[in-house]
Amino acid sequence: MDLMVKDLAKIDRELSQRHIDLDPSGYFIIYLDRAAGLIYAKHFTNVIDERGLAVDPETGKVIPAKGKVERTHTTIFSGRTAKELCVKIFEDRSCVVTQLDHAAYLGREFVRAEVALVTGQEYVQD
Template identity: 85%
Template sequence: MTMDLMVEDLAAIDDQLSQRHIDLDPSGYFIIYLDREAKLIYAKHFTNVIDEHGLAVDPETGKVIPAKGKVQRTHTTVFSGRTAKELCVKIFEETQPCPVSFLDHAAYLGREFVRAEVALVTGQEYIQD
């Protein structure tokens, strides 16, 4: 098996898994981005409420928060780190109460922080999945 084929197979597995249903974390969500000049990964945390349909709702307005597109909301906290591990320690070990309540959400954030770190180091574009 060539390396290209293996990378394509791995990408196909990830694409398929990205289509599965996941319950939204009632503790909120994060917007992850890079500051290349400062050499930092940022994670803005936003609170939400999950309604009876499983949708994230703005606790202030009661309106559903769309999954795609721009939304003007105020974050509750901004975390930053030089590495994925540093961000994970700040969020999961040092912040009480922890702003993440679902293990699948924590695993997702860990994967995204690693992707962001790789993009920061290599100069690649980072777009949160």
């Protein structure tokens, strides 16, 4: 059984390193509010430049993947479960996700966040 868990973790790590095109409609920062029992997803807009990098639409500066960035979100979504959050984001007529791989990524992250919320584990967005 341990071998299977290690194999699955290896597959997951390797797939997390692949290239995916950024969604031109923006990106999400996902976090937990344990006291409220909620998963939050802040949506930020961006523009994709000719190099395929996300840039701040106001400043034109590249948005780094790591580190702190001072930007204002456009919307905050919250839910008690991954499913509730997905319904709010994807079934709204003004859905802010335009790529299927982005939607799939968010669904996986929301499940990870829900598990962390229920189990008390740390959640770090992939």
